[in-house]
Amino acid sequence: MQKRNTQQRRQAIVDWVNQQGHVQVDDLAGAFKTSEVTIRKDLTVLAEQGLLLRQFGGAAPLPAHPGSLEPQPGSRVTRTSLSRQKSAIGQCAASLLKNNARIIIDSGSTTASMLPHVMRFSRLVVMTNSLNVANYLTGQDNEPTVLMTGGTWDPLSQSFQGHMAEQVTQAYSFDYAFIGAAGIDAQRGTTTFNELTGLTQTMADAAQQVVIVAESSKFAHKMPNLELAWQNIDYLVTDDNIDPQVKQAITDQGVQVMIATPNGE
Incomplete structure (x- = not known):
């Protein structure tokens, strides 16, 4: 109920x-x-x-798409298409991995879309600040080594944040950090309303490669706080609705843009 x-x-x-x-x-x-x-x-x-x-x-309200939790005739964005879009992004992002990789998976629904695809690899070490991610990983037959950031629970982001989480993350080094984005600015980088940006920046600093996983719709989200600047990002994994000019502007800043397409399209 x-x-x-x-x-x-x-x-x-x-x-x-x-x-x-x-x-x-x-x-x-x-x-x-x-x-x-x-x-x-x-x-x-x-x-x-x-x-x-x-x-x-x-x-x-969205400027162009009708708002409904159920698919509507003529709508470009539905729950089904969004789910397929996220899954494709997760699969594309996970394609960067190899066995024995040491990675960070940030909290968020798009980063979580990686999880079924991540489990194709063995002997992973995964740090996360998300209980949902940790619960999923520890429930798998080929369970990776799971590290939790600890810290203070933030109900808005549904994740652990704060100074203690940053200190724990700083104690390790990783091959990749997979980080979500509440909003994206084509000129600046990832943005957010949340002022708790310290852990995201610490995750990026702790990894050799920083991967942003986000739908192209996040470019429509105008948010004031810069989270990660493009010079601190190596990859953006997004969907094929990204504007070509926006893609080029990001590529020009040294970021490799990976386009995920749902299977069968």
């Missing part, structure tokens, strides 16, 4: 945002009689699904 109630609330939030335009978190919390923390989680999930734009203090 709880899952159904959450789904219904999120559908209602999408409808509300599409009708009202920009809506504040506190207004939504009052309207749905729930906490602002819960609303922020809802908005984060809905933004990751491409159903609205997460903006400072609230959310706004």
